[in-house]
Amino acid sequence: MSEVKNILLCGVGGQGTILASKILSTALVTAGYDVKMSEIHGMSQRGGSVVTQVRYGENVYSPIIGQGSADIVVSFEAMEALRYLGGLKKDGSVVVNNYQMPTATTLSGQEQYPADSIERLQKLAKTYVLDAAKIATELGNSKSMNVVLLGALVKRMGLESLDWDAALTACMKPQFVELNKKALAAGMAAVA
Amino acid sequence: MKCLMTGNEAIARGAWEAGVHYASAYPGTPSTEILENVAEYKEIYSEWAPNEKVALESAIGAAFAGGRAIASMKHVGLNVAADPLFTSAYTGVNGGLMVISADDPGLHSSQDEQDNRYYARAAKIGVLEPSDSQEAKDFVKVALELSEQFDMPILMRLTTRVCHSKSVVELGEGRTEVPIVPYTKKDKFNPVPAISKQLHTKVEQNLKKLEEYANTTPLNAITWGSKKVGIVSAGAAYQYAREVYGDNASYLKLGLTFPLPMEKIREFAAQVEQLIVVEELEPIMETEIRAAGIACIGKDKIPNEGELNPDILRKALLGDVHESIEYDASVVANRPPVLCAGCPHRGFFHELQKLKNVVTVSDIGCYGLAPKDIAICMGGGFSVAHGAQKVFNMEGSGKRCVGIMGDSTFFHSGMTSMLEAVYNRSNVLLVVLDNRITGMTGHQQNPGSGFTLSEDLSNITNKHIKTINPLKLDEVKEALAWGMGFDEPAVLITRWPCVLKKLSQADRDEFGNYKAxxxxxxxxxxxxxxCVRTGCPALEYHADTKKVTIDRNQCVGCDVCAQVCPKNAISREVK
Structure with a gap:
């Protein structure tokens, strides 16, 4: 089972983690991999923490992974990477968006948001930091932040040769495809 | 053609391929997307029912009339639908009938993690349990055929991981049109006691026949690996077991899990050194296997609480733990789901919380995210409040109950709950938070769509009824004082659309373009x-500047924060 690769994507409801996972899974299936993707939604659309897991290889059984199993953690929000870091293999890597979203408890002052989340990550694991919101905004639409992060993931997992144009076309409305092709490329370049 | 699908999408595709005529459901996570996807296939007549009991009853009617019918719901929904379920097991069917229960081990979005495989045993009907999306699709056809062959409804038991995980599905070639079976009047459709006695005998016989089938069907198949360990499993748990043991075990993978294929299990057990039953939640298969005199390992090692995963099995059965990075996770702040910025419930709850000596009895929906004292089940908000009020009145503490539910919940099972309070006269305040849609599950219409509750209710409830705008805090405050001023029930309706709702023309006419x-x-x-204490996620307090800012991307200008600000520091501008 060692050939199965495990990817964990996390973020906050509304950031587009599920769409990014869908694009990723689509490209992997087209490339001939067996793929399983698991997501938890429902209450998470009310601003809660969101996590999806994508597994691919020749034969994938479980749709979910446990502790210390992910080859890579891609976090759309700085603190969420710390929340799910336990899922990462000891020698795995982290791609993290330099983007902080307060929570209901930090907004009201009940808890402190850990402002040093990224510094903490860098001490614990091989960490690639990018400002996906800024990159996406410069490209013309901040909402393509999720595809910028997907691009970074693609680069770090060595999946550049997959048919991303087709996957983007299959997963989004035609008017957004061109922008997101650029977003994907920008994400790749950001962690090159 | 190969396609990546969730289990719920695959069920819908399976229903289409299997020639299903009629589908009904009430939304509930993790089952909601089944009917949403069925609705995409125009050959299937599909509809949202007011609740799960009604959905199943309608599907029973469709099956009696000779169509292939399905009813889908979340696990607690089957509690609501249990009455028709049990009797339909006696009557049997004409066209095939499949009942889908989407269980939620791990309570991702539920109030309990009941194991609905018990229901099939109590009702005496067959159970299918797919372990991935391919099986989810394929098992729909099997379920309907078994239903017709063995003359019983079939329970399709899903879990969150099967419903919401995507895996590769080889699609069937297309839809097979199945002719509607002509209806003829039959005694079995009219289960009065004398007939039901005979039907019970038939139920036992059919179950026996289904067990014989279970022993021979390829739905229950053995994959040989090492014979040191033999694993009996089903559903998502099978995938976890396979993940952990790989070729180091043999597997008896069950698709038809009730009645259990005991002969096949016995043969399998005889060929392996050690038998392990891997099942999520309750030791149901294990208990029956042990009762048949077959030794096995099960819940003595594997937990019966929460969702399983490969880690839990690896640790429980092999004592192995994957190494992971050690770090201080306590610095991570909680991120609980909250009412959206601009949620119309916020203004109501803000004023309600100020009342003293009040017990808030709410139930299931987005409004459950707001502060409350008691919640039991869908539609329970009013009746639980009524019962509690009767006893508080005996006790003499002066406590007052406010019952709360949303519009969809009101139509689901809150109407009878309201009638209880009105008929049996208690001094409760009953509040319907009418946000014009079923919010929590992602915006399904309900019987209130297009209607005005106050006009409909004034005839059947009582004279004390009032409709207000929940975003106007003065109006809310005044209405709460009004509602608490009676010695009999009063009904308050807060009417404002869910902030995420795509407004209809009627909504625009009524509410205008209010966003700012x-x-x-x-x-x-x-x-x-x-303002921050209203709990709006668009507001942020900055400890360094001691000031609040508003996130322009989230704010819709509901104006609740402006109304609570003592310094008039918050103002609106048109977006």
Missing amino acids: VNMVNPDKCIGCKA
């Missing part, structure tokens, strides 16, 4: 945090 954005004037803000 609010701003804080930093010169006036004194950092008192009164």
Whole structure:
């Protein structure tokens, strides 16, 4: 089972983690991999923490992974990477968006948001930091932040040769495809 | 053609391929997307029912009339639908009938993690349990055929991981049109006691026949690996077991899990050194296997609480733990789901919380995210409040109950709950938070769509009924005082659309283009945090500047924060 690769994507409801996972899974299936993707939604659309897991290889059984199993953690929000870091293999890597979203408890002052989340990550694991919101905004639409992060993931997992144009076309409305092709490329370049 | 699908999408595709005529459901996570996807296939007549009991009853009617029918619901929904379920097991069917129960081990979005495989045993009907999306699709056809062959409804038991995980599905070639079976009047459709006695005998016989089938069907198949360990499993748990043991075990993978294929299990057990039953939640298969005199390992090692995963099995059965990075996770702040910025419930709850000596009895929906004292089940908000009020009145503490539910919940099972309070006269305040849609599950219409509750209710309830705008805090405050002023039940309706709702023309006519954005004037803000205490996620208090700011991307200008600000520091501008 060692050939199965495990990817964990996390973020906050509304950031587009599920769409990014869908694009990723689509490209992997087209490339001939067996793929399983698991997501938890429902209450998470009310601003809660969101996590999806994508597994691919020749034969994938479980749709979910446990502790210390992910080859890579891609976090759309700085603190969420710390929340799910336990899922990462000891020698795995982290791609993290330099983007902080307060929570209901930090907004009201009940808890402190850990402002040093990224510094903490860098001490614990091989960490690639990018400002996906800024990159996406410069490209013309901040909402393509999720595809910028997907691009970074693609680069770090060595999946550049997959048919991303087709996957983007299959997963989004035609008017957004061109922008997101650029977003994907920008994400790749950001962690090159 | 190969396609990546969730289990729920695959069920819908399977229903289409299997020639299903009629589908009904009430939304509930993790089952909701089944009917949403069925609705995409125009050959299937599909509809949202007011609740799960009604959905199943309608599907029973469709099956009696000779169509292939399905009813889908979340696990607690089957509690609501249990009455028709049990009797339909006696009557049997004409066209095939499949009942889908989407269980939620791990309570991702539920109030309990009941194991609905018990229901099939109590009702005496067959159970299918797919372990991935391919099986989810394929098993729909099997379920309907078994239903017709063995003359019983079939329970399709899903779990969150099967419903919401995507895996590769080889699609069937297309839809097979199945002719509607002509209806003829039959005694079995009219189960009065004398007939039901005979039907019970038939139920036992059919179950026996289904067990014989279970022993021979390829739905229950053995994959040989090492014979040191033999694993009996089904559903998502099978995938976890396979993940952990790989070729180091043999597997008896069950698709038809009730009645259990005991002969096949016995043969399998005889060929392996050690038998392990891997099942999520309750030791149901294990208990029956042990009762048949077959030794096995099960819940003595594997937990019966929460969702399983490969880690839990690896640790429980092999004592192995994957190494992971050790770090201080306590610095990570909680991120609980909250009412959206602009949620119409916020204004109501803000004023309600100020009342003293009040017990808030709510139930299941987005409004459950707001502060409450008691919640039991869908539609329970009013009746639980009524019962509690009767006893508080005996006790003499002066406590007052406020019962709360949303519009969809009201139509689901809150109407009878309201009638209880009105008929049996208790001094409760009953509040329907009418946000014009079923919010929590992602915006399904309900019987209130297009209607005005106050006009409909004034005839059947009582004279004390009032409709208000929940975003106007003065109006809410005044209405609460009004509602608490009676010695008999009063009904308050808050009417404002869910902030995420795509407004219909009727909504636009009624509510107008209300969206705007609010701003804080930093010169006036004194950092008192009164606005932050409304719980709006668009507001942020900055400890360094001791000021609040508003996130323009989230704010819709509901104006609740502006109304609570003591310094008039918050103002609106048109977006």
